[in-house]
Amino acid sequence: MNDEVTDPNNPLHGKTQTLPLLAVAIDRGRDTVTVDIPEHELPILQVVHGEHNVRVIEDAEEDEGEFTTDADTEFQRLQGKYRRVNASDPVLIAYPNGARALDGFTLSRGRRQAAPQSAVTNHAKEARKAARVAKEAAAKKSAK
Secondary structure: OOOOOOOOOOOOOOOOEEEEEEEEEEEEEEEEEEEEEEEHHHHHHHHHHOOOEEEEOOOOOOEEEEOOOOOHHHHHHHHHHHHOOOOOOHHHHOOOHHHHHHHOOOOOOOOOOOOOOOOOOOHHHHHHHHHHHHHHHHHHHHOO
């Protein structure tokens, strides 16, 4: 995995760090799913699945993973991975102070962007523009 800072104006552009991975077992009903994650994702999984359903186990398939050094980019990656439409944001619940709460990551001084919202489209701006254009066209037509 190679999650790099993609904004070329960001001073952390292209900088990655290697983090150890934990093997985590998640109990989901009668099934148990095993995933390898960095340690900072563990609180998020505990929010999503409940603390009693998430446990660290011994063997990780991969020992390490590559992650960005930028806290904002990592926070956005986590929100893209765990955020769901019409549900509370488990990343913000686990890290209420946002990106600055991620230990081992550097806050960039670049412009912060909101994490993408999966399957959410807001057409309000386009609707206002279309209404304004229609109103102007009607005014021109009545002026003739």
